[in-house]
Amino acid sequence: MVTGSGQAFPAGRSQQEYWDGFYGPRAGDNRWTRAVFLGAGCGRRHTAVDPTVEDISGWSTGERMARYLAEALPLAAAAAGDALDGAGLAAGDLGLLAVVSCTGYTTPGLDIRLAELLGADPSLQRLLIGHMGCYAALPGLGAVSDAVVARGRPALLVCVEVASLHVQPPSADMEQTVAHALFSDGAAAVVVEPGGGAGGPASGLEVIDVVARTDVATADHMRWDITDLGFRMGLSRRVPDVLARHVGPLVDDLLVRNGLGRGDVDGWAVHPGGPRILDVVEEQLGLGPGALDPSRRVLAEHGNCSSATVLVVLEELRRAAPLAPGEAVVALAFGPGLTLYGVLLKAV
Numbered sequence: 001m002v003t004g005s006g007q008a009f010p011a012g013r014s015q016q017e018y019w020d021g022f023y024g025p026r027a028g029d030n031r032w033t034r035a036v037f038l039g040a041g042c043g044r045r046h047t048a049v050d051p052t053v054e055d056i057s058g059w060s061t062g063e064r065m066a067r068y069l070a071e072a073l074p075l076a077a078a079a080a081g082d083a084l085d086g087a088g089l090a091a092g093d094l095g096l097l098a099v100v101s102c103t104g105y106t107t108p109g110l111d112i113r114l115a116e117l118l119g120a121d122p123s124l125q126r127l128l129i130g131h132m133g134c135y136a137a138l139p140g141l142g143a144v145s146d147a148v149v150a151r152g153r154p155a156l157l158v159c160v161e162v163a164s165l166h167v168q169p170p171s172a173d174m175e176q177t178v179a180h181a182l183f184s185d186g187a188a189a190v191v192v193e194p195g196g197g198a199g200g201p202a203s204g205l206e207v208i209d210v211v212a213r214t215d216v217a218t219a220d221h222m223r224w225d226i227t228d229l230g231f232r233m234g235l236s237r238r239v240p241d242v243l244a245r246h247v248g249p250l251v252d253d254l255l256v257r258n259g260l261g262r263g264d265v266d267g268w269a270v271h272p273g274g275p276r277i278l279d280v281v282e283e284q285l286g287l288g289p290g291a292l293d294p295s296r297r298v299l300a301e302h303g304n305c306s307s308a309t310v311l312v313v314l315e316e317l318r319r320a321a322p323l324a325p326g327e328a329v330v331a332l333a334f335g336p337g338l339t340l341y342g343v344l345l346k347a348v
Contacts, residue, residue, distance in 0.1 A: 001192065001193055001194070001195070001204040001205065001206045001207070001348060002190050002192055002204050002205040002206075002207070003086070003191050003193045003204040004082075004083040004084060004085070004086030004087030004088075004089070004190065004191035005082070005083050005188070005189065005190045005191070005311065005314075005315050006078070006079040006080065006081065006082025006083035006084075006085070006086060006188070006189045006190075007079050007082070007186065007187060007188040007189070007308070007311070007312055007315065008074075008075045008076075008078035008079040008082070008186065009046040009075075009184075009186040009187075009302060009305075010046050010047060010048040010071070010075065010185050010186075011046065011047075011050070012044050012045055012046035012047065012184075012302075013044065013047070013050070013052065014043065014044050015037070015038060015040070015042050015043060015044065015045065015181070016038065017052065018045065018047075018051065018052065019037050019038060021051075021052030022051040022052045022055070023037060023051070023177075023180055023181075024037075026057075026170035026171070027170070027171065027172050027176075027180075028172040030172070032174075033172055033174070033177045036174065036177050036178060036181060037177055037180070037181040038181075039275075040178070040181035040182050040274060040275070041272070041274060041275040041278075041296065041299045041300060042181065042182065042184070042299060042300060042303040042304075043300040043301065044300070044301055044302070044303070045184040045302065045303035046184050046185050046186055046303065046305075047164035047184065047185055048071040048075070048162050048164055048165075048185045049067065049071065049162070049164040049165055049167075051164065051167050055167075056165070056167060057167045057168060057169045057170070057229070058169065058229070059229070059230065060228060060229065061226065061227065061228055061229065061230050061231075064104075064165045064166065064230045065105055065106065067165060068103065068104030068105070068106060068162055068165055069106045069110070069113070071162045071165070072101065072103075072104055072110060072160045072161075072162050073110065073113055073114065073117065075160050075162075075185070075186065075187040076099065076114050076158050076160040076187050076189075077114060077117050077118065078187065079158060079160070079187035079188055079189040079308075080114065080118060080156060080158050080187075080189045081118070082189070083156060083158075083189035083190055083191045084118075084156065084191060086191070087154070087191035087193065089154055089193075090119075091115070091118035091119050091120040091121075091124075091156075092120065092121050093153075093154055094120060094124055094153070094154050094155060094156050095124070095125060095148075095151050095152075095153025095154060095155060096124070096125045096126070096127065096144060096147050096148075096151075096153070096155035096156070097111060097114065097115050097118075097120065097124055097125070097126050097127070097155070097156050097158070098111075098126070098128075098129060098140050098143060098144050098155065098156070098158070099111040099114060099126070099127070099128050099129070099158050099159075099160070100129040100130075100132075100136045100137060100140045100157070100158065100159040100160070100307045100308075101129075101130060101159070101160050101307065102130060102131045102132065102136065102161065102224065102306060102307060103161045103162045103163050103165060103166065103231070103306065104162060104165065105130075109126075109128045110128070110160070111126040111127070111128045112126065114158065127143065127144075129143075131224065132307070132335060132336070132339075133222070133224070133306065133307065133335030133336040133339075134271055134273060134304070134306050134307060134309065134310075134333055134334060134335035135271065135307070135310075135333035135334055135335035135339055135340070135341045136159065136306075136307040136333075136335070137157070137159045137188070137307045137308065137309075137310050137311050137333060138210065138310065138331060138333050138341035138342070138343050139210070139212070139341060140157050140159070140307075141157060141190070141192070141331075141343055142207070142210035142343065144156075144192050145192055145207040148192050148193065148194050149194065152194050153194070154192065154193045154194070155191070155192045155193075156189060156190075156191055156192075157189060157190050157191075157192065158187065158188075158189040159187060159189070159306075159307040159308040159311060160186075160187035160308065161185060161186065161187070161305050161306040161307055161308055162185050163183035163185055163305075163306060164183075164184075164185050165230060166230040166231045166232070166233070167180065167230070168180070168229065168230070168232055169229060175233070175234060175235050175236075176232075176233070178235050178274070179233035179235055182273075182274055182304045183233070183303060183304050183305075183306065184302055184303030184304060184305045185305060186302060186305035186308050186309075186312070187305075187308055188305075188308035188309075188311035188312050188315075189311070190311060192207070203347075203348070204347075204348055205314075205318075205323075205329065205345040205346065205347055205348070206345060206346050206347075206348050207343060207344075207345055208258060208328075208344040208345060208346055209254060209257070209258055209343070209344045210341070210342070210343050210344075211250055211253055211254040211341070211342045211343075212339065212340065212341050212342075213246050213249075213250045213339070214337040214338065214339045215242055215245075215246060215337070215338050215339075216337065218236075218238070218242045218338040219336070219337055219338065220234070220236070221234075221235075221236035221238055221239050221242060221338050222234065222235055222236065222239055222335060222336045222337075222338055223336055224336070239273075239277070239334075239338065240276045240277055240279075240280045242338050243277060243280050243281070243284075243334055243338075243340070244283075244284050247280070247281055247284050247285065247332070247340060248284045248285060250332075250340050250342050251285060251330060251332070251342060254330065254342045254343075254344050255330075255344070258344055260328060260344075262285060262286065264328055265328050265329070265330050266323060266327035266328055267294075267317045267323060267327070267328075267329040267330075268281075268287065268291050268292060268294075268295075268317075268329070268330055268332070269294065269295070269310060269313045269314040269317050269329060269330070269331040269332070270292055270295045270313065270331075270333075271295070271304075271309050271310040271313065271332060271333035271334060272295040272296065272298055272299035272304060272309060272313065273304060273334055274304070275296075275299070277334065278292050278295055278296060278299070281332065293320070294313050294316040294317040294320055295313050297316060298312050298313045298316050309333075310332075310333040313331075314329070314331055317329065323347035324347060325347055325348055326346060326347065326348075327346065327347045328344065328345070328346050328347075329344075329345045329347070330342060330344055330345075331343040331345065
């Protein structure tokens with residue numbers, strides 16, 4: 001059961017400030033690129049490396065990876081600390097720490113350094129989930145939930161991404177304009193405990209089931225290409241079309257095998273990969289007005305923080321309309337592969 005959550009973001013700017021202060025002049029500042037950038041649904045984003053202050057577009061991948069640890073670790077620690085506090089636990093109570101990230105490499109891993117910074121016991125078991133992209137929080141949540149059930153000890157899942165490290169050299173390429181317009185930095189964490197948590201019965205979300213679907217024929221539609229100048233994002237305009245084919249059957253599979261239908265879902269926590277992604281999910285699932293408002297607010301206020309985002313949406317959903325015991329939530333996220341993941345949760 002999810003009993004605590006936390007999130008952390010670096011400083012941010014408005015989308016207009018990012019365009020005027022960096023991306024616009026470098027993308028040609030024509031009406032097409034401007035419309036795409038400013039129409040991405042992001043009113044504000046967060047960047048640990050602010051491109052209007054520090055241009056790293058010419059940095060080598062090695063230089064960017066050296067910076068990754070310095071930026072990712074404090075964000076991860078802040079989100080993890082809040083999640084532990086929310087659950088009323090200390091790092092020494094954990095049986096497992098799982099860290100998710102796709103925006104950097106470091107060895108010893110971020111998981112080792114985070115465990116040390118939190119003051120965890122040296123015997124703490126760790127899991128590092130790397131480079132699955134925007135959907136990775138959901139298989140991570142499934143893995144830590146299984147571990148909690150199997151071993152009877154709490155686990156902490158931390159997702160941290162620093163996409164601002166991968167700003168690319170000046171280009172009017174539309175895929176790069178979209179990537180630069182959407183992605184943001186941040187961390188989100190959840191504590192998962194067995195039963196009602198350390199203090200007995202407690203308000204939380206029980207993880208009921210997890211489903212996945214990968215369309216390998218469209219694997220090239222969403223990708224990270226590792227170059228000498230950081231990680232270059234590839235985003236095909238055909239991604240929403242692929243998602244439209246699969247999201248309905250995926251959700252129905254998840255619900256039907258648990259004796260539910262779409263009308264039984266009380267909340268939807270959908271990864272906001274972009275405005276069109278949210279429109280497609282809304283259309284294909286036949287959702288009513290406002291069903292995806294939490295996702296749209298997170299996109300507007302924080303941008304797309306890759307793996308961390310769906311956990312931020314889940315918390316936004318809970319804050320906006322507290323769930324009553326027994327109410328069901330479906331979390332959905334999408335990423336490279338092209339892969340869809342869904343998780344069914346129930347309020348307790």
